[in-house]
Amino acid sequence: MIKIVDLWKSFNGQEVLRGIDLEIPKGKRTAIIGRSGGGKSVLLKHIIGLLKPDRGSIYIDGEDITRLRGERLNRIKRKFGVVFQGGALFDSLTIYDNVAFPLRELTDLDEEEIRERVERLLEEVSLSGMEGKYPDEISGGMRKRVAIARAMIMEPEILVFDEPTTGLDPITTKTIHALMTGCSRKTNCTEVIVTHRIREVLDIAHFVAMLHEGRIVEFTTPQELITSENPIVRGFITGKVKGGKLQDF
Ligand SMILES: Nc1ncnc2c1ncn2[C@@H]1O[C@H](COP(=O)(O)OP(=O)(O)OP(=O)(O)O)[C@@H](O)[C@H]1O
Ligand SMILES: [Mg+2]
Numbered sequence: 001m002i003k004i005v006d007l008w009k010s011f012n013g014q015e016v017l018r019g020i021d022l023e024i025p026k027g028k029r030t031a032i033i034g035r036s037g038g039g040k041s042v043l044l045k046h047i048i049g050l051l052k053p054d055r056g057s058i059y060i061d062g063e064d065i066t067r068l069r070g071e072r073l074n075r076i077k078r079k080f081g082v083v084f085q086g087g088a089l090f091d092s093l094t095i096y097d098n099v100a101f102p103l104r105e106l107t108d109l110d111e112e113e114i115r116e117r118v119e120r121l122l123e124e125v126s127l128s129g130m131e132g133k134y135p136d137e138i139s140g141g142m143r144k145r146v147a148i149a150r151a152m153i154m155e156p157e158i159l160v161f162d163e164p165t166t167g168l169d170p171i172t173t174k175t176i177h178a179l180m181t182g183c184s185r186k187t188n189c190t191e192v193i194v195t196h197r198i199r200e201v202l203d204i205a206h207f208v209a210m211l212h213e214g215r216i217v218e219f220t221t222p223q224e225l226i227t228s229e230n231p232i233v234r235g236f237i238t239g240k241v242k243g244g245k246l247q248d249f
Contacts, residue, residue, distance in 0.1 A: 001026035002047060002158070007056030009042060016042050017053070018214030024207075029184060029191040031201045031207050031222075034211035040194040041085055041162055043211065047192065048080045048160055049073055052237070060158075081151030085162035085194075087143045089135040089150075095122070096131035099149045100173060106154065121149045125179060139174040148176065152183055159183065161193045165200060177204050198237060201225065210236065 002024035016039040024030045030126040032040050043053040046063060048062040049065050057064045064184060065076050087134065091096050099118045103109050109117070122128055125145040135143055151159060164180070181204060184191055195201060201208050202222045210218040210225075212232050218225065 001061060002192070003059040004047070005057045005059070007046060007058065008054045009046065009051065010054055015214055017046070020056070020214070020216055022209055022216045022219065024190065024192055026190050027188050028206040029180070029193065029204060030166045030207045030209060031193045031195055031205035032209050032211055033196055033201060034199070035236070036196065038211050039214060040211055044160055044162055044192065044194055048082055049077050067222065078154070079157045081156035081159045083144070083147045083151045083153060083161045083164055087135075087147040089143060091135050094131060095127065095133050095135070095138070095146050098135070098146055099153055102150065102154050117153060121153055126175065132225055141168045144176065148179055155187050156189060158192070159188045161191070163194055165197065166195070173200070180204060
């Protein structure tokens with residue numbers, strides 16, 4: 001469904017992506033892991049058509065989005081629901097209006113239909129009663145859940161999450177994981193998650209890709225990742241294991 005071929009990107013002479021090759025399977029949940037500052041968010045922004053590469057291709061359902069502009073690119077962008085690192089809510093809009101935003105922008109639904117959908121989804125993310133609040137009046141975990149509700153409201157074919165649970169407590173993390181698995185069961189969407197939490201990869205990913213020095217150095221299942229002989233993978237994982245226990249961060 002998503003096929004990335006030899007993708008390169010530099011910023012001011014700093015090579016961030018150095019020939020990414022990656023196939024993300026349809027209807028599955030694929031995690032992208034790697035060190036902080038390694039280019040995970042940059043890679044995601046290419047996948048959703050927000051950044052253009054210096055060279056290389058990204059095929060979404062067979063169409064190379066790096067060659068598309070204007071309305072043809074927008075048509076592909078509408079396949080995506082995106083939860084940005086940090087949430088990226090509209091601060092001047094209420095929780096309700098944040099979640100309703102895509103429906104108002106992109107559909108012809110009337111306000112009653114919109115209300116029905118927004119309230120149903122806010123209930124699913126346990127935020128009923130918060131409709132009238134603004135993003136700075138709710139907690140970080142709540143903001144994440146609003147961002148997830150906003151990403152899911154269009155029932156997109158592809159859901160992209162950048163660090164969906166980083167900084168959240170274990171219970172909120174579980175709630176968010178349940179939302180993700182529930183959503184993919186319902187709509188069979190393809191999911192891409194950037195995370196540096198190995199625990200999260202083991203708990204919810206079907207596949208995992210490791211980004212290192214601008215390339216994908218491993219693509220495998222979470223179980224095989226843990227026993228991988230690849231020294232880069234081993235280094236990443238053992239860096240997160242202290243005293244025989246997996247550090248969850
Ligand atoms: N728009 C930009 N202009 C210039 N440099 C950028 C831009 N976006 C990202 N970079 C640089 O690209 C590198 C990779 O950044 P990126 O945000 O993708 O890292 P990351 O793997 O997501 O890290 P983290 O785990 O901390 O979120 C960094 O050195 C960053 O400074
Ligand atoms: Mg990032």
